Amino acid sequence: xxxxxxxxxxxxxxxxxxFGPFTAVDNLTLTVPAGSFFALLGPSGCxxxxxxxxxxxxxxxxxxxxxxxxxxxTSLRPYKRPVNTVFQSYALFPHLSVEDNVAFGLKRRGRKxxxxxxxxxxxxxxxxxxxxxxxxxxxxxQQQRVALARALINSPQVLLLDEPLGALDLKLRRQMQIELKxxxxxxxxxxxxxxxxxEEAMTMADTVAVMHAGLIEQKGAPADLYxxxxxxxxxxxxxxxxxxxxEIRRAEGDELEVDVQGMTIRVPAERARVHSGKVWVGxxxxxxxxxxxxxxxxxxxxxxxxxxxxxxxSGVSTQYLVRMPWGQELTxxxxxxxxxxxxxxxxxxDLRWRPEHTFLLDAAQDASAGxxxxxxxx
Amino acid sequence: xxxxxxxxxxxxxxxxxxxxxxxxxLYLFLPIFVVVLMSFDDTADLSYQFxxxxxxxxxxxxxxxxxCDALTTSLQIGLLATIGATALGTLMAFxxxxxxFRGRGLANVGIFLPxxxxxxxxxxxxxxxxxxxxxxxxxxxxxxxxxxxxxxxxFVVVTVKARLVGLDGRxxxxxxxxxxxxxxxxxxxTFPLVFPGILGAALLAFSLSFDDYIVTSFTAGQTExxxxxxxxxxxxxxPPQINVIGTAMxxxxxxxxxxxxxxxxxxxxxxxx
Amino acid sequence: MTTLTRTPxxxxxxxxxxPGGRGRWTGYLLLLPxxxxxxxxxxxxxxxxxxxxxxxxxxxxxxxxxxxxxxGNYIDxxxxxxxxxxxxxxxxxxxxxxxxxxxxxxxxxxxxxxGRWKNLLLVxxxxxxxxxxxxxxxxxxxxxxxQGWVVDSLKFLHVPLSNGRLxxxxxxxxxxxxxxxxxxMVLPLYASLEKIDHRLxxxxxxxxxxxxxxxxxxxxxxSMPGVVAGTLLTFIPAAGDFINKELLGSPQQSMIGNRIxxxxxxxxxxxxxxxxxxxxxxxxxxxxxxxxxAGTEDLL
Numbered sequence: 001x002x003x004x005x006x007x008x009x010x011x012x013x014x015x016x017x018x019f020g021p022f023t024a025v026d027n028l029t030l031t032v033p034a035g036s037f038f039a040l041l042g043p044s045g046c047x048x049x050x051x052x053x054x055x056x057x058x059x060x061x062x063x064x065x066x067x068x069x070x071x072x073x074t075s076l077r078p079y080k081r082p083v084n085t086v087f088q089s090y091a092l093f094p095h096l097s098v099e100d101n102v103a104f105g106l107k108r109r110g111r112k113x114x115x116x117x118x119x120x121x122x123x124x125x126x127x128x129x130x131x132x133x134x135x136x137x138x139x140x141x142q143q144q145r146v147a148l149a150r151a152l153i154n155s156p157q158v159l160l161l162d163e164p165l166g167a168l169d170l171k172l173r174r175q176m177q178i179e180l181k182x183x184x185x186x187x188x189x190x191x192x193x194x195x196x197x198x199e200e201a202m203t204m205a206d207t208v209a210v211m212h213a214g215l216i217e218q219k220g221a222p223a224d225l226y227x228x229x230x231x232x233x234x235x236x237x238x239x240x241x242x243x244x245x246x247e248i249r250r251a252e253g254d255e256l257e258v259d260v261q262g263m264t265i266r267v268p269a270e271r272a273r274v275h276s277g278k279v280w281v282g283x284x285x286x287x288x289x290x291x292x293x294x295x296x297x298x299x300x301x302x303x304x305x306x307x308x309x310x311x312x313x314s315g316v317s318t319q320y321l322v323r324m325p326w327g328q329e330l331t332x333x334x335x336x337x338x339x340x341x342x343x344x345x346x347x348x349x350d351l352r353w354r355p356e357h358t359f360l361l362d363a364a365q366d367a368s369a370g371x372x373x374x375x376x377x378x
Numbered sequence: 379x380x381x382x383x384x385x386x387x388x389x390x391x392x393x394x395x396x397x398x399x400x401x402x403x404l405y406l407f408l409p410i411f412v413v414v415l416m417s418f419d420d421t422a423d424l425s426y427q428f429x430x431x432x433x434x435x436x437x438x439x440x441x442x443x444x445x446c447d448a449l450t451t452s453l454q455i456g457l458l459a460t461i462g463a464t465a466l467g468t469l470m471a472f473x474x475x476x477x478x479f480r481g482r483g484l485a486n487v488g489i490f491l492p493x494x495x496x497x498x499x500x501x502x503x504x505x506x507x508x509x510x511x512x513x514x515x516x517x518x519x520x521x522x523x524x525x526x527x528x529x530x531x532x533f534v535v536v537t538v539k540a541r542l543v544g545l546d547g548r549x550x551x552x553x554x555x556x557x558x559x560x561x562x563x564x565x566x567x568t569f570p571l572v573f574p575g576i577l578g579a580a581l582l583a584f585s586l587s588f589d590d591y592i593v594t595s596f597t598a599g600q601t602e603x604x605x606x607x608x609x610x611x612x613x614x615x616x617p618p619q620i621n622v623i624g625t626a627m628x629x630x631x632x633x634x635x636x637x638x639x640x641x642x643x644x645x646x647x648x649x650x651x
Numbered sequence: 652m653t654t655l656t657r658t659p660x661x662x663x664x665x666x667x668x669x670p671g672g673r674g675r676w677t678g679y680l681l682l683l684p685x686x687x688x689x690x691x692x693x694x695x696x697x698x699x700x701x702x703x704x705x706x707x708x709x710x711x712x713x714x715x716x717x718x719x720x721x722x723g724n725y726i727d728x729x730x731x732x733x734x735x736x737x738x739x740x741x742x743x744x745x746x747x748x749x750x751x752x753x754x755x756x757x758x759x760x761x762x763x764x765x766g767r768w769k770n771l772l773l774v775x776x777x778x779x780x781x782x783x784x785x786x787x788x789x790x791x792x793x794x795x796x797x798q799g800w801v802v803d804s805l806k807f808l809h810v811p812l813s814n815g816r817l818x819x820x821x822x823x824x825x826x827x828x829x830x831x832x833x834x835x836m837v838l839p840l841y842a843s844l845e846k847i848d849h850r851l852x853x854x855x856x857x858x859x860x861x862x863x864x865x866x867x868x869x870x871x872x873x874s875m876p877g878v879v880a881g882t883l884l885t886f887i888p889a890a891g892d893f894i895n896k897e898l899l900g901s902p903q904q905s906m907i908g909n910r911i912x913x914x915x916x917x918x919x920x921x922x923x924x925x926x927x928x929x930x931x932x933x934x935x936x937x938x939x940x941x942x943x944x945a946g947t948e949d950l951l
Contacts, residue, residue: 109557388862398756399761
């Protein structure tokens, strides 16, 4: 069906999916470049799996079209699309052996002599010698690799992965993340990976799209999304953020001045999503410098007179919870470099950070969006 | 010393259950022992007393008049009824589990009703139907067959349904994702996975048919099936060959089950378990 | 198995088309042959039975039957044969209780104690079934015979027997009923017990329950679906049975099934039909009431 790499871009245009009154996917337009590792990230119920199923053909869009290159595949049956899926539950055929499972797709397309390819694929996923086993005799991790092999062997133009690592324990998951990424680089196919684990998405993908309630909140390279989130949801769902209310006082030139509780916070203009009115001033906890004495001279943004109310030591870093004079509690991560002693509960501190680490979001957005989902997702 | 009392008490209760269970099993098998034993009884009419040991019943099983004919009739009806009931019932099971349509709830109840009706009612109503349709003179093989398909049908539906409901729909999605069209998906994934249920249902239908007395007695007319023969002989004299057949039935079924289990195990071993 | 929470990411959307699609029409089509059979050979006959029950009761095979909408048939049936109805329900009820008392320990032992032997034991439970029902019941006739060892032992133990016999007594009939339907009780019980998550019982023990309390408070309630199914599958055929009485009992133990059969044989179709319909209605009503009270939805 499809040649190996050098395939086509996957394009979704204005795709909407409604189940009765419920809109699962809302007017989604997206392009996945050929050969990239694309992650669709979001909490459960956000529509990411539904989107994946529409690409696979297991679900029909209510409105909109899906294109593979120039070909419109929206109404094609799943078995006519050069797209394969690795299911969340693996969906291995229990009555077939591992090698029959892996060869299934090839055989349906009329290929007869597939043993060599099956062997090669099993070696790729490090399951050589398991060919005659039945799925019930394999561990979770092994089953997952069979599911991967079964899909990969068909060299689809797009490989869809529906939270494939969800059922694995932490160590195995980390290992599989690395393996998946290296396989993708090696075979050069387009991977679309659906997950609720933000760390997983950021480590594996070239491009991440954060999805919430049927919409894409932001799309881009993991570092861009993390550094400069576009919405409060992305700010809270990817990592953690401190969001403080403020109002823009001056918006001239390439730097904005924001009034936060009487203090002036400076923000480069390109890091502001709005340029007037009320805003959320955001800064990541690890960007905040809290130690009283050695003030980095570049950390010119400052919120003074906070009081440490909690210290959580976790080996690599320490998390401080600091209560500000206006009652809000802000979070600070500090790496335990060992060069300074830890702070104590009750210490008074000033929070400082560099202006280029600030981001400004529209105050109309919900500051708690994405917080609960992120907790559940890990 | 208190510990030992507690321990003893627990040993008793633990093993009490097993003990009772074994007793019940023995109770279940008591008549079977009698059947096997009495198949060697040297007599023309079975009674509680064992008259003497003989092989002649086994070497000449068809000597009672009409018995082997009745047996053949039962086997034929059993086979045909099994095919009919399994086919119809499997179709119905698929309809009920896989398709959404109005009246599905009603259909479920409707299928349950024959299982809940006493056989007497089923038999007598069928007789009434045949009589009023003018078939009273033609009661026989065909009418028995109709009745047997009828009462087996519900059991087949329930058995296949149970298996079908446990079938993960995502497997069929996976098959279609892997280039199998609807037909291929059915034959390569759905059917093999439902098959044990269908087989079980077929075996159930056969045993229900082969062993049926009540409904058959109403719809048989002059035709004789094996249960009808046994009933008749219970009123006259009971030839020991009946127990020969009974024992044979028992042995064949047990062998069948053992064979199935061995085949299943062998399949697993080949997979490198 | 007893998961109380939904794992996040459980976004199962609708399944795509299965062969032939999920459409209504395919559904109707598949249903049609079987449904036709049921309607033609079950629904219609029952209807016909009901109408026959309203015939003029004086009709015979010779004189023919006249439809008279004679509800009197029912009144006659119930009043004349009330004892048989009562007896059928009583015998069936007792047999069901005994089957439960005998079957529950067996099912429990197989499920909880058997380990490797589970499958073998299940086969052993079903195996007696492989012999003809009638043949087995005839065996009981031999076992319970007047000079047989059972009767002799009971006499030796001075157990009172009516007339010194076991055959032709209610005891024999009930024994036969219990025996014949025991597997129908054991199998659903087993299925239900199998589904119980053993960690629940461990949790009960952790919370200070003795083994017996653990059984009473955890195992027993959770096995109720099996108990309901088993009692239904035992009671229903037992109530309508007449074979056990014929082979093991005397006319004094007549059950309603025997009467119905007798009336059909003698050609009194209207009366027989009325009795049949009454029996059926009785059973269906009891079943529905029982299911309602026991509250199991997935019986069907």
